[in-house]
Amino acid sequence: xxxxxxxxxxxxxxxxxxxxLASAPPTNTGEMIMRAFDAGxxxxxxxxxxEPIVNVSSRxxxxxxxxxxxxxxxxxELISDRTVEQNLTEMAEVKKRYPKxxxxxxxxxxxxxxxxxxIVARAEDxxxxxxxxxxxxxxxxxxxxxxxxxxxxxxxxxMITAWVKEKARTxxxxxxxxxxxxxxxxxxxxxxxxxxxxxxxxxxNSITGIDLDTFVPxxxxxxxxxxxxxxxxxxxxxxxxxxxxxxxxxxxALPLSGIGGIGSWRDAAExxxxxxxxxxxxxxxxxxxxxxxxxMAEGLENWMREKGFRTIEDFRGLSVAKVTEWKxxxxxxxxxxxxxxxxxxxxxxxxxxxxxxxxxxxxxxRVTGPVDGHVELHRTPAEEEVxxxxxxxxxxxxxxxxxxxxxxGPYPTPLxxxxxxxxxxxxxxxxxxxxxxxxxxxTMVRVDQGVAAETWEQRTxxxxxxxx
Amino acid sequence: xxTSAITDDPQIRERFGELKPALTRQAAVxxxxxxxxxFDAPCTAACPTHIDVPGFIKRIASGNLRGSAVKILDxxxxxxxxxxxxPVDVLCEGACVMVRQNRKPIQxxxxxxxAMDAFWxxxxxxxxxxxxxxxLRVACIGGGPASLACAAxxxxxxxxxxxxxxxxxxxxxxxxxxxxxxLRAADSVREVExxxxxxxxxxxxxxxxxxxxxxALEAExxxxxxxxxxxxxxxxxxxxxxxxxxxxxLELIAAYKTGHLRELHxxxxxxxxxxxxxxAANAARRLGAETVYMxxxxxxxxxxxxxxxxxxxxxxxVQFLWNRLPVAIRPDPDANGRRLLETVQVQQVNGQLIPLxxxxxxxxxxxxxxxxxxxxxxxLLQKLRGVEVRDGRIVADRVTGQTGNARxxxxxxxxxxxxxVVDAVAGGKRAAMAMLKSAEVAHA
Numbered sequence: 001x002x003x004x005x006x007x008x009x010x011x012x013x014x015x016x017x018x019x020x021l022a023s024a025p026p027t028n029t030g031e032m033i034m035r036a037f038d039a040g041x042x043x044x045x046x047x048x049x050x051e052p053i054v055n056v057s058s059r060x061x062x063x064x065x066x067x068x069x070x071x072x073x074x075x076x077e078l079i080s081d082r083t084v085e086q087n088l089t090e091m092a093e094v095k096k097r098y099p100k101x102x103x104x105x106x107x108x109x110x111x112x113x114x115x116x117x118x119i120v121a122r123a124e125d126x127x128x129x130x131x132x133x134x135x136x137x138x139x140x141x142x143x144x145x146x147x148x149x150x151x152x153x154x155x156x157x158x159m160i161t162a163w164v165k166e167k168a169r170t171x172x173x174x175x176x177x178x179x180x181x182x183x184x185x186x187x188x189x190x191x192x193x194x195x196x197x198x199x200x201x202x203x204x205n206s207i208t209g210i211d212l213d214t215f216v217p218x219x220x221x222x223x224x225x226x227x228x229x230x231x232x233x234x235x236x237x238x239x240x241x242x243x244x245x246x247x248x249x250x251x252x253a254l255p256l257s258g259i260g261g262i263g264s265w266r267d268a269a270e271x272x273x274x275x276x277x278x279x280x281x282x283x284x285x286x287x288x289x290x291x292x293x294x295x296m297a298e299g300l301e302n303w304m305r306e307k308g309f310r311t312i313e314d315f316r317g318l319s320v321a322k323v324t325e326w327k328x329x330x331x332x333x334x335x336x337x338x339x340x341x342x343x344x345x346x347x348x349x350x351x352x353x354x355x356x357x358x359x360x361x362x363x364x365x366r367v368t369g370p371v372d373g374h375v376e377l378h379r380t381p382a383e384e385e386v387x388x389x390x391x392x393x394x395x396x397x398x399x400x401x402x403x404x405x406x407x408x409g410p411y412p413t414p415l416x417x418x419x420x421x422x423x424x425x426x427x428x429x430x431x432x433x434x435x436x437x438x439x440x441x442x443t444m445v446r447v448d449q450g451v452a453a454e455t456w457e458q459r460t461x462x463x464x465x466x467x468x
Numbered sequence: 469x470x471t472s473a474i475t476d477d478p479q480i481r482e483r484f485g486e487l488k489p490a491l492t493r494q495a496a497v498x499x500x501x502x503x504x505x506x507f508d509a510p511c512t513a514a515c516p517t518h519i520d521v522p523g524f525i526k527r528i529a530s531g532n533l534r535g536s537a538v539k540i541l542d543x544x545x546x547x548x549x550x551x552x553x554x555p556v557d558v559l560c561e562g563a564c565v566m567v568r569q570n571r572k573p574i575q576x577x578x579x580x581x582x583a584m585d586a587f588w589x590x591x592x593x594x595x596x597x598x599x600x601x602x603x604l605r606v607a608c609i610g611g612g613p614a615s616l617a618c619a620a621x622x623x624x625x626x627x628x629x630x631x632x633x634x635x636x637x638x639x640x641x642x643x644x645x646x647x648x649x650x651l652r653a654a655d656s657v658r659e660v661e662x663x664x665x666x667x668x669x670x671x672x673x674x675x676x677x678x679x680x681x682x683x684a685l686e687a688e689x690x691x692x693x694x695x696x697x698x699x700x701x702x703x704x705x706x707x708x709x710x711x712x713x714x715x716x717x718l719e720l721i722a723a724y725k726t727g728h729l730r731e732l733h734x735x736x737x738x739x740x741x742x743x744x745x746x747x748a749a750n751a752a753r754r755l756g757a758e759t760v761y762m763x764x765x766x767x768x769x770x771x772x773x774x775x776x777x778x779x780x781x782x783x784x785x786v787q788f789l790w791n792r793l794p795v796a797i798r799p800d801p802d803a804n805g806r807r808l809l810e811t812v813q814v815q816q817v818n819g820q821l822i823p824l825x826x827x828x829x830x831x832x833x834x835x836x837x838x839x840x841x842x843x844x845x846x847x848l849l850q851k852l853r854g855v856e857v858r859d860g861r862i863v864a865d866r867v868t869g870q871t872g873n874a875r876x877x878x879x880x881x882x883x884x885x886x887x888x889v890v891d892a893v894a895g896g897k898r899a900a901m902a903m904l905k906s907a908e909v910a911h912a
Contacts, residue, residue: 066529067501345568352507385508392866393516395888396558398772405558412568417510437504438569 002304003311004297006042006102009277010171010197010255013130015102017042017297018272018312022199022259022280023106023132023175025077026290030090034097039290040297043102045199045280048079048134049087049123050108050146061208061218063234072234073283074208076219076226078140079108084119088126095127102278103127104173108134108146111156113163120167130170133161133195135186136177136202138229148202151177154189161193171196173257176246179205183242187252197255199280200246201239203229232283236261240274244323247275263292265299275317330453335428335444337362337421343441346413350432350442355381361425362432367416372424423447473636474643474653475727483754484648484724487780488578496582500529503574506565511576514563516894517544521560525579537587540580541594545620545897546613548588548659549642550890551580552651555743555774559890588658593665598626604907606900607632607689609676612640613889614880615695616663617896623667625904630669630689638670640697642889644722647747649754653725679851686875691903694855694862694871694878695896698842698886704739708797709838713807717748717839724751734834735759737809738786739794741771745839746778749786752837760786761831765793765814765821793821795828797836807833842886852876861885869899870906877903 006015020043021027021036033044055077063072080087088105095103105123109115123131135157137147150156157174164172174190176183178201187198205227210217217225239260246252258271263284271279284292309315339350339362354362360375364384371377379387396402411418421432428444436442491499503525511521520539527536540547556562556577564573604627608615611633619629637643642656664670676682685692701716703709715723717738723729736752738745741764752760762781764771767790771778782788792811800806813827844860854873856863862871862878869877879895881887 067498345565346506346510347504347565348507349504381507388508388513389518391513393514393518393894394884395516395555395891397887399770402558406562413565 002301002309004300004304006278006312009102009257010130010173013043013102013104013171014100015042015278016100018268018276018278018300019043019293019296020045020102020104020257020278020280021285022282023048023104023134024282024286026282026285028080029082030094033094033103036285036290036293037094037098037101040293041101041290043104043129043278045104045106045132046080046087046091046128048106048108048137049084049119050079051110052081052083053078053140055081056221058219058221061228062232063208070232070283070287072206072208072230073232073286074206074219074228074230075203076139076221076228079106079134079137084122088122091123091126091128095129102129104130104132106132106134106175107164108137108141111145111150111160116160116163117167120164124168124170128170130173130197131164131168132173132175132199133164134175134202135160135190136175138177138179138203138205139227148177148179151175151186151202152180154185157186158189158193161190161195165194173197173199175199175202175259176242177202178238178242182245184245184249184252187246187249187254191252191254195254197257197277198246198252199257199259201235201242201260203231204235204238206230231261233261233263236267236270240270243271243274243276244320247317247320248323263287265296265303268296268300269303269315270319272312272316273319274323275320277312277316327457328455331456331459332449332451332454334447334449336423336426336447337428337432338443338445339419339421339432340441340443341411341413341415341418343438344411344413344418345438345441346417347437348417348419349435349437351419352381353431353435358429358431359425359427361422361427362419363422364416364419366418366420370420370422372422374425473726474657475725476654477727477730479730480648480724480727484652484751487649490585491575491578491582493582496528496579497531499575499579500525503529504565510563510565511560511574514559515543516559516888516890517550517897518894519543519547519560519580521576524583525574525576528579528583533583533586534590534592536583538594540583541587542597544890544893545594545617545624545663546642546659546889546893547580548584549613549646549651549656550893551577551584552655553642553646553888554890555776555888557776558774593662594624596626596666597624600626602626602904602907603911604628604691604904605689606630606691606693606903607685608693608695608896609685610640610695610697610880610882611635611638611660611670611672612695612697612880612892613642614697614882614892614896614899615640615693616660616668617893618693618695618877618879618900619668619896620663620666621897621900622903623663625900627904627907628667628669630671632674632676632685633670633672634675636672638672640695641718644725645718645744645747646889647721647751648725649750677848682851682853690875690907692876693869693896693899693903694852694876694882695880695892696845696848696862696878696882698881699845700843701838702840702843704794704797704836704838704840706794706796711797711799713799713805713834714797714836714838717744717837718842720748720837721751724755729755731755732757732835734806735761735832736835736837737761737763737794737831737833738837738839739763740839740841741766741773741788742839742841743773743777745837746773746781746786748837748839749781750784752835753784753786757834760784761789761833762786763789763792763794763809763811763831765791766816767791791815792829793823794836800832803832805834807836809833809836842881845882849882859885865902867898868902869895870902874906 023045065071105128135151141147142149258276259280524539561573622629639656732755736757796810814821877899880892
């Protein structure tokens with residue numbers, strides 16, 4: 001069985017697996033964290049410790065999509081509402097009982113050197129394996145000069161990181177906010193300040209929605225709302241991009257704990273492939289509970305076994321180099337869509353998507369006769385609909401009529417409804433493949449162009465040279 | 469409109485409770501979200517009225533329930549009753565692409581009902597389609613779905629339409645002939661009431677049965693739409709059929725829906741195996757008959773009833789006797805008031821039904837229910853000048869419904885020989901559009 005343990009993350013943090021709970025409600029108390037460790041979580045970043053705050057009610061709201069709850073999630077909750085003493089006493093207890101699990105203290109105090117020195121010392125005395133500096137909280141705390149107010153100003157971030165490093169004996173991770181035009185600015189500042197690692201991303205500024213009866217955005221706090229931090233499955237693509245940006249930049253790159261929409265082993269594997277050393281999870285646990293970690297661990301192990309990876313280090317970062325600038329992509333790589341007639345169910349979503357959203361090269365002309373070429377040669381989707389509405393339909397009331405209506409043909413779908421790709425016009429954009437509801441029905445097939453690979457950079461450089 | 473002719477008997481209501489419960493709001497949204505929103509959807513193509521099915525379903529998903537209902541009503545003014553009576557297995561739901569992926573088809577009928585229920589609850593009317601009034605007056609003879617659809621479309625387009633109905637209440641088979649557990653007579657009447665509010669005039673209890681009556685209509689109206697339906701049910705043509713203890717399927721259904729029949733006991737034999745036969749057999753069970761047989765002269769494979777209707781009848785406890793022919797009905801000498809239905813087993817040889825020797829059997833029963841189809845309407849048809857009738861059906865253009873006489877249009881059962889409500893609606897609507905177009909050309 002593959003070994004999914006993490007050794008020496010950010011210098012010296014060990015964890016039985018890469019799955020950590022992010023600093024959030026699921027890590028509010030020692031009791032909760034111990035239950036999480038029992039469920040199988042490798043580590044936990046304690047709900048941010050600092051001067052206790054007062055929260056409002058309500059605090060959360062979500063974006064549902066197409067019947068799925070919590071595609072995106074939003075909160076306006078602040079840091080821990082319990083005293084530093086309470087949190088650290090429990091942390092000592094947790095470390096005593098679970099010495100092998102990683103316990104990270106997330107910290108946020110006022111921006112002065114003494115306050116940071118004091119909290120660092122107290123957290124480490126309680127047994128924290130590492131520290132995570134919360135420079136990311138985008139709501140509430142930022143109005144008081146903390147959280148993302150620090151994380152959005154590279155100079156502040158560097159200064160506070162340096163203060164912490166003066167005192168810290170354990171690895172120091174800086175948690176980055178995505179609410180900045182280039183996340184690398186603060187990543188570089190943290191690195192300059194001496195950080196041992198980074199956590200990214202924190203939540204994204206958001207208003208999840210507005211109640212159309214009361215006109216009050218959610219969450220509603222006595223008739224008013226405030227922007228919150230967005231997270232959950234919806235933010236994963238944004239997080240992956242920022243993780244890639246950080247780890248592809250030598251001035252930013254540090255051991256990274258990936259955060260953002262992770263809810264399954266697949267999500268986790270993607271963050272690890274982009275170079276993360278651990279991953280942090282919150283929304284999925286708030287939705288389903290700590291129990292989700294067993295499939296995350298099992299699924300990752302099974303995938304590693306299938307791929308022949310023995311440890312996380314065998315594949316960590318493999319995808320970093322597979323992301324490049326657009327100008328380095330091969331302009332002569334050509335793929336086209338192919339539709340498997342035996343699998344097509346005749347929804348014709350690829351047809352309308354290609355016509356209205358892409359390049360007008362998927363047609364319904366298998367029966368009338370293929371027409372290749374420009375848009376003007378074809379009937380438009382609107383004309384097709386008018387034609388179809390003009391056809392008479394009758395209820396098949398006799399057995400014979402029903403046998404005719406439901407007669408089996410060469411394909412499961414009548415040929416007239418199986419779209420055809422005009423490969424001379426297909427630009428290989430993938431849209432049809434994205435909309436097709438049947439897995440494997442549309443494949444994107446490489447077409448040999450008979451020419452060598454050539455990038456935009458190469459082509460324009462040649463242009464410049466030939467014009468000389 | 470008086471609704472005294474339909475029953476509100478609590479016993480009937482209890483015994484004929486709705487077959488399928490309505491979807492809750494959230495269940496409807498979940499189901500609506502499941503719809504793939506196909507382009508030029510096969511469900512829409514399969515529907516005779518071409519309701520934009522994904523269009524109304526996605527409006528349910530988005531919470532635009534009024535838009536959803538209007539979308540339905542624009543295509544099919546009887547959208548509420550069709551949601552309950554359509555054999556969707558062989559129409560929209562049967563065409564759903566989901567089945568090709570081994571997934572359950574979208575529950576289109578229940579979603580349509582959800583949208584229509586919300587519309588009824590709002591008390592609103594579907595909007596008119598045309599900007600202003602037109603000088604066009606049309607009489608629709610017969611008050612069934614074809615005429616209702618024709619008249620409603622005409623009024624929504626600014627024309628005037630009058631429905632002339634022989635019976636006390638309009639609605640045709642929707643009011644008098646559909647199993648109550650599918651569509652309550654009261655709901656059919658409510659739908660008619662909506663059409664009346666759209667501006668359709670109703671003349672009920674009026675039988676157009678003479679040449680002079682037709683003359684009067686021709687003088688009053690520009691066009692006449694024939695939505696006559698079919699005639700009385702066919703007779704078995706066996707001795708003893710008129711001696712009591714016999715009530716045909718449509719009479720039986722109308723009788724319990726109008727409060728004239730509250731209970732049945734003993735054994736009922738329904739002769740026939742179509743969808744109406746099944747409605748009557750199920751009704752007999754629900755009215756209290758202990759034993760209900762369906763007797764069919766051919767085999768199960770030739771039964772015209774839809775498969776889901778056959779399955780339903782079995783669940784209701786109806787028993788089926790195949791390849792058996794009724795030959796006579798006579799009083800049971802051993803039991804006062806009961807009947808003996810003489811039957812014989814038959815075998816098909818080259819399409820002919822040949823009685824088997826020594827297969828006579830007398831079934832003791834309390835009621836015989838012939839359900840072997842409706843006869844064509846012959847009386848009035850013979851009086852229609854220039855309207856061709858072939859095999860008991862009015863010959864009309866398939867698209868426009870126009871007959872050989874340019875002022876007469878026709879649709880529904882009297883043209884198609886007996887199909888579903890949705891087919892009648894489609895025929896009526898197409899005829900209305902053709903009349904409007906014809907009038908436009910005439911005035912241009």
